Amino acid sequence: MMHSRDQFLAQSIDIVTSGGSIDIVGDRGSGRTTFWDRLRNHFLNETWYVLTIQGVPAFKNYPLVALAVAGVTAAREGRTSAIATAVEEISEHLRQGNGAIFIDDWDDLDDATWGVVCAVQRRDGIPVIITRANGGAARITPGGLLSSAMAVTYTIDLPTFRYDELDDALSDRLGGPVDPATLSRIYAKTGGNVGLAFALVDTAVRERRLERQEGSWIATRDMWSNALVTMIESLLEHLTPEQRDTLETLSLLGIVDVATLEQLVPSHTFEELEQQSLLELYAAGGRFLLNVKPPLVVEYFRHISHPARRLRLTRALQDGLVLDPGVEVDAVHDDAGHMAGFVRFVHEQRRARLLVTRAEWNRLRTRRAAVDYVEALIASPGRIEEIDSVFAASEHLAGDDTLVAKWHLLHANHIAFEHHEPQRAIELLRATAPELDGSGLILRARAVEIEDFLIGNGDLSTLPTPESGRSVEERIALHRAFASVLNTQGNIAESKSHIDAIRREQGDNLDPLTALIEGLNLAADCELSAAAAFAARGMDEARERFDPVSMRVYGYLAASVGIVDGRYTYVEETLDTLFSIGEPLHEPPFMQLGLDIMSAVVATRRGHKRLAQQRVIDFERNPLPDGPWPLVFRGYAYAQLAASAGDFERAGDIFEEAGDRLWARGARLSAAQSYLASIELSPTKQRLAKAADLVPRVDAKIVSSHYVFAKAMASGKPQAMMAAGEELAELKRPGMAMIAFRTASELLAGEDDAAAEHARSRFEALRELIPAADFDASRFKAVTVDLTDREREVARMAASGMTNQQIAIALSLSVRTVETHLHRLMRKTGTERRSQLKEYLEFEASRSGYSTNAQ
Numbered sequence: 001m002m003h004s005r006d007q008f009l010a011q012s013i014d015i016v017t018s019g020g021s022i023d024i025v026g027d028r029g030s031g032r033t034t035f036w037d038r039l040r041n042h043f044l045n046e047t048w049y050v051l052t053i054q055g056v057p058a059f060k061n062y063p064l065v066a067l068a069v070a071g072v073t074a075a076r077e078g079r080t081s082a083i084a085t086a087v088e089e090i091s092e093h094l095r096q097g098n099g100a101i102f103i104d105d106w107d108d109l110d111d112a113t114w115g116v117v118c119a120v121q122r123r124d125g126i127p128v129i130i131t132r133a134n135g136g137a138a139r140i141t142p143g144g145l146l147s148s149a150m151a152v153t154y155t156i157d158l159p160t161f162r163y164d165e166l167d168d169a170l171s172d173r174l175g176g177p178v179d180p181a182t183l184s185r186i187y188a189k190t191g192g193n194v195g196l197a198f199a200l201v202d203t204a205v206r207e208r209r210l211e212r213q214e215g216s217w218i219a220t221r222d223m224w225s226n227a228l229v230t231m232i233e234s235l236l237e238h239l240t241p242e243q244r245d246t247l248e249t250l251s252l253l254g255i256v257d258v259a260t261l262e263q264l265v266p267s268h269t270f271e272e273l274e275q276q277s278l279l280e281l282y283a284a285g286g287r288f289l290l291n292v293k294p295p296l297v298v299e300y301f302r303h304i305s306h307p308a309r310r311l312r313l314t315r316a317l318q319d320g321l322v323l324d325p326g327v328e329v330d331a332v333h334d335d336a337g338h339m340a341g342f343v344r345f346v347h348e349q350r351r352a353r354l355l356v357t358r359a360e361w362n363r364l365r366t367r368r369a370a371v372d373y374v375e376a377l378i379a380s381p382g383r384i385e386e387i388d389s390v391f392a393a394s395e396h397l398a399g400d401d402t403l404v405a406k407w408h409l410l411h412a413n414h415i416a417f418e419h420h421e422p423q424r425a426i427e428l429l430r431a432t433a434p435e436l437d438g439s440g441l442i443l444r445a446r447a448v449e450i451e452d453f454l455i456g457n458g459d460l461s462t463l464p465t466p467e468s469g470r471s472v473e474e475r476i477a478l479h480r481a482f483a484s485v486l487n488t489q490g491n492i493a494e495s496k497s498h499i500d501a502i503r504r505e506q507g508d509n510l511d512p513l514t515a516l517i518e519g520l521n522l523a524a525d526c527e528l529s530a531a532a533a534f535a536a537r538g539m540d541e542a543r544e545r546f547d548p549v550s551m552r553v554y555g556y557l558a559a560s561v562g563i564v565d566g567r568y569t570y571v572e573e574t575l576d577t578l579f580s581i582g583e584p585l586h587e588p589p590f591m592q593l594g595l596d597i598m599s600a601v602v603a604t605r606r607g608h609k610r611l612a613q614q615r616v617i618d619f620e621r622n623p624l625p626d627g628p629w630p631l632v633f634r635g636y637a638y639a640q641l642a643a644s645a646g647d648f649e650r651a652g653d654i655f656e657e658a659g660d661r662l663w664a665r666g667a668r669l670s671a672a673q674s675y676l677a678s679i680e681l682s683p684t685k686q687r688l689a690k691a692a693d694l695v696p697r698v699d700a701k702i703v704s705s706h707y708v709f710a711k712a713m714a715s716g717k718p719q720a721m722m723a724a725g726e727e728l729a730e731l732k733r734p735g736m737a738m739i740a741f742r743t744a745s746e747l748l749a750g751e752d753d754a755a756a757e758h759a760r761s762r763f764e765a766l767r768e769l770i771p772a773a774d775f776d777a778s779r780f781k782a783v784t785v786d787l788t789d790r791e792r793e794v795a796r797m798a799a800s801g802m803t804n805q806q807i808a809i810a811l812s813l814s815v816r817t818v819e820t821h822l823h824r825l826m827r828k829t830g831t832e833r834r835s836q837l838k839e840y841l842e843f844e845a846s847r848s849g850y851s852t853n854a855q
Contacts, residue, residue, distance in 0.1 A: 004165065005035060006793075008156050009810055010800045012039050015154050016100060016127045024131045026158035027277045028235055029195025029294070032131040033104055035158060039129065040102045042809040049099035051090060053117070055108030060142070063112035075116070083112065087119045094124050106130040111143040128153075134277045160192030163580040169194055170201060174217050177614045181381055182210070182219040184582020188343045189223065191294045196231070200296070203227045215617060224299045232300040235278070243273055249313055250279075250292050251301035258288040264316060280341055295344045342543065343580050349546050350379050350583075361390065367399035367407060374410050379549075381583040384418050402473070405439035408432050409446055417589045420623055422454035430462075441474040445481035449513075453589065453628060456665025458485040466501065476505050483517050488628040490669035490698030492524045512553040512588055519557040520629060523564065524669060526701040526732045531561045539574075548581045552591040559598050560631045564702075566735060568602055575599050590627035593619055600637040604644045607787055612641065626658075628667040633658055635674070643681060652682030656690075663694065672698040676710045683714035705731040709740065718744040722759060729766060738766050791825040798822060799838035 015022055016039070024039075026032045044050050052070060059065040067075035067086060074085035093099065101117055103109060121128050134157075161169060166187055170178050178186070178201075190196040200223060204210035209221045236244060246265050250256065258270065258281065270290070273279035280291045292298050354376045361373040374390055377383040391411050399407065408429065416425035429447040433440035444463060452458025460482060469475035483498035499518045502510070510518065515538060522531035538554030555578040562571040578595055585592045600615035619634055626633035635658030643651035659674035672695050679687050688711070695707050705728055712724030725740035741763040748756035787795065790811075797807045804822070808815045826837065 004159065004162070005031070006797065006810070007800075008035065008158070009038060009042075010797070010802055012129075012156055013042060013802070013806055016043065016129065019125060019127055021121070021128045021153040022130075023153055023155045024129065024158065025134055025155055026131075027134050027160070027193060027294075029193045029199075030158045030160065031194050032158060035156075036102065036104055036129065036131045038810055042806055043098075043100055045805060045809045047097070049093050049097060051093070051099070051101045053101065053103045053109070053113065055103065055105035055142070057108045060108055060110050063110050064116070065113075066109055067113045067116060072116075075113075080112075083116055083119075086116045087123070090116070090120045091124055094120070094126055100127040100129060103128065103130040106132040107142055109142045111141045114141055161194050161197075162192065162576070163187055164576050166190075166192055166194065166197060170197060170217075171610075173198060174201060174205070176212060177216050177610075179216045179218040180579055180618070181582050181585055182217060184343060184580055185219060185223065185347070187580055188347045188582070189295050189299065191341065191344065193294045196294050196296055199228060199231055214621070216614075224296075224303055226304070228296065229300065229304055232296060235294075235297065238276075239278075242269055243278075245313065246270075246273060247278060247292055247297060248301045248309075249316075250290055251298040252310075252313060256290055258290060261290065282341060282345075289345070291341050291344060293341070342546075343582070346546050346548055346581060350376075354380055365393070365397070367394055367397040367403055370394035370397065371403065371407055371410065374414075378410075378414075378587060379583070381585075384414075387414055387418075401436045401438045405436055405442050408443055412443075412446060412450065413589075416450045416454060417586065417624070422450055426451055438471055439473065441469055442477040445474075445477040448481045449484055452485050452488055452666065454625065456628075456667070458488070458666065460485055466498070472505050476502050479505075480511075480514050480517070483521075484513065485666075487517050487520055487524070488667050488669060490524075490672060490700050490703065492521055492669075492700045496521050496525075512550050515550070516553050516557060516588075516629075519554075519561075523557075523561050523630075524700040524702045526705060528561055528565055528732070532558065532565070535561060548583075549587050551581060552578060552595070553588055556591045556594045556598075559595070560629075563598060563601065563631065568605060571598065572602050572606075575602065590624060590629070590632050593622045593624055593627060594629070594632040596622065597634060597637045598631055601631075601640045604637070604640050607644075607792070608789075610789060616641075626661070628662075628665070628670065630670050630673060633662060633670060633674075635661075639677070639681070648681045652678040652680075652684075652687070654678075655681065656687060668694075668698050669700055669703065672700075672703045673706060676703070676706045679710040679714055683710075688714060701731060705733045705736065709733070709736040712740055713743065716747075718747040718755070718759070721747075722755075722762075725759075725762060734766050734769065738763050741766070787825055791821055794818060794821040795825050795837060795841060798834050799841050801834075 012022055012024075022039075024032050024036050040050060040052065051072075053066055054069070056066060056069075059069075063080075064075040064077075064082060064086065072086050072089055074082050074089045076082075090101075101120070103117065106114075117128055120126065163183075167178065167183055170183065170186065186197055186200060190200060201210055201217075203225045204219065204223050205217075207225055207227070209219060209223050209225065210217055211220050212218075236247070239247070242265075246261075246269050249261070249264065253261070258267070261270075270279060270281070274281065278293060278297065280293050282289045282291060357369070357373040357376040361369040363369075370390055370393070374387055377387050377390070391414070394407070412425040412429050415428070416422040426447045429443040429450075433443040433447075436443065441464070448458045448460060448463060458481070463478055463481060466475050466478035466482060469478050479498040479501045483495045483502070486492075486495035486498065495517065499514065499521065502514055519531050519534050519538075522528075522534060535554045535558035539551055539558060542548075542550035542554055555574055559571045559574045559578075562568070562574065575595060575598060579599070596615050596619035600612050600619065603609075603612035603615060616637065619637065626635070635654050639651040639654040639658070642648075642654060655674045655678035659671045659678065662668070662671035662674060672691075675687065675691050675694065679691060691707065691710070695703060708724050708727050708731070712720045715721075721740040721744035725737045725744065728734070728737035728740060741759045745756045745759035745763065748759060750756075793811065794807055797810060798804075802810070804815050804818045807813070808818045811818070813821075
């Protein structure tokens, strides 16, 4: 995705070049001055006359001082009589060629200086470019005087950085990638405000709170530092006592809605704080949630607060606030699509839950308190030793069978997935099961699931039939274990029957693993549209509940279906959302591994070499073995890397080797798909023979349809491809069908023109049925042109219409260096003109872009 700042810069250059004026608006720390300076340097290098004026708060009450400092000789007198002379002096410079006036921090300008600028602008029609803070009225005087004329100016409203933009910015500043969990913390604390993010990481590096470990920057302690106090106080210095009290009260309360706080604070205070960009409101199921922004303000109030002041505010809360214990936060929706506020709420909820459960455990020391505390610790980063201590202290505490079973499930999961001792976890579950009359089968079912996930070949023969369960909970656990193992084995019809049984027992309230199995079954049955809709709905509902665990499950499902569909832009956006959430990265097991693998695949196809390399490092660092589901085995990413480099034979070998390992461990559904991918990439008689033997053993339409496609493409015969195309269209694989028809048409051209035209017409007919016409017809064979990050940046700017001079200014390069980059990247891409370069980039985007149900 193109950086928003680059898009805004290109727009701004066009506006100013055509004589328009611009207000560059943004929150404090949003990068207004940096953006303004890039734009100003562009026109300086274009040899324009540029008058640069800086607003300085200390000069605001001294007329024309800012203009005098800017070098306007007539303004040095500082008297009213100097105004006309100053106007004439500036106009004289402007008559000599193109010119513009650039004003930074307009809010701190004196009215007389602004009056001179307005007079020059009206007389000579020159562009005036200013930066101003969010919240003020547009183009009144800095002192607040209203104008009777309409302001003819354009606004560039700089948003906070997206997660991926902040990732790039911090990686460049630190000289290396930031650990995903740490990046999520920075994103949540700063709300995507790049100025605050830079200050936070710079301070953290100096104080060794942020350290480089194994190539990535990782937070080793709390990232708050008192060195940030002055910066935060500068954001708050203009507040009234009432406004400051409101912000601190919100910081004390955490997540709260407007209706609750209106018992203490008048509504106009919320409006004032929102106007000053210190407060955000989120629609939440008919209510409005309040969020302090930037979130570092909350950290400030929590770390720097005077005891007497804190006591006063706490008493006011206790005396005047009536909280409804039944009210839960049930939705958070950021209409702008920005995740920073949501991530902040998730982190805040996790922190609050950890504090409450820790206090409860320290007070009561019961089995229930232990279970609640462990669940909160699991959702928090780096708590393995603490979890161990809680399990050790609570092992012999009393509790009913249901509670004790839950304790043992948590304990077994911890041993299996955190201590990586699956066999010990399985043995503990099976040894404990006979002791629990009403819940023992739940433990036995989980033992089979852990066996299937981490060792392979989960043994269903150790379980009784689900109907033999003595309670609803036991029957559901048994059905889920059967559904999971059968899905992995590729017995989709039977797996679906067990999911249906679970729905009959408990309705639509599925736990994350059951939901994952249902979505995988839909995809395996070639119901890709239904699987995508199921995943999207699940993500929305999980977001409304602030449930990062379920978001990862549904997000993994959405992204994996998107890759099968060929909708790579959608996949990229989904992954960006999921990575921004941060911890717990290890919950549920295998989801983060799958997300890292898919991110590497997408980055490889897009030619984002640095990101692909980082994701490979991330998934190799993950201690879990390859998982049993599609796109949770590392070979997929390595095969895509080889294929994108043009080494299809090596890619085919990787897929075949991965298929052998998956088949041996009982993951036949994933294995069959790997075997067929190896045939697509590099068909051999041995691979076709192996597929003919093994693939029919997998009862999944996604495999049988893939087999039809792979055999036809391997044959090289247009007649076989035509027949396969018709069959694939019936099997709901229009993307594969289109590839078959198109390839047949190409092979028949010149030999049988009528047949070639028929194949082409079938291709066009299918394309008309797909809502988004663009889909990735290259499948795995998306050979990447290896452009560097700088070459891609230059290519995007050149394609947008920027001149070499404009690109040089924007990137702080010499014109000759830009020309060198352009020459090199045009040679790599096989283009000769900028128009061809634009077409190439559009093709690359569409190849990795939208396709609804295309594969």
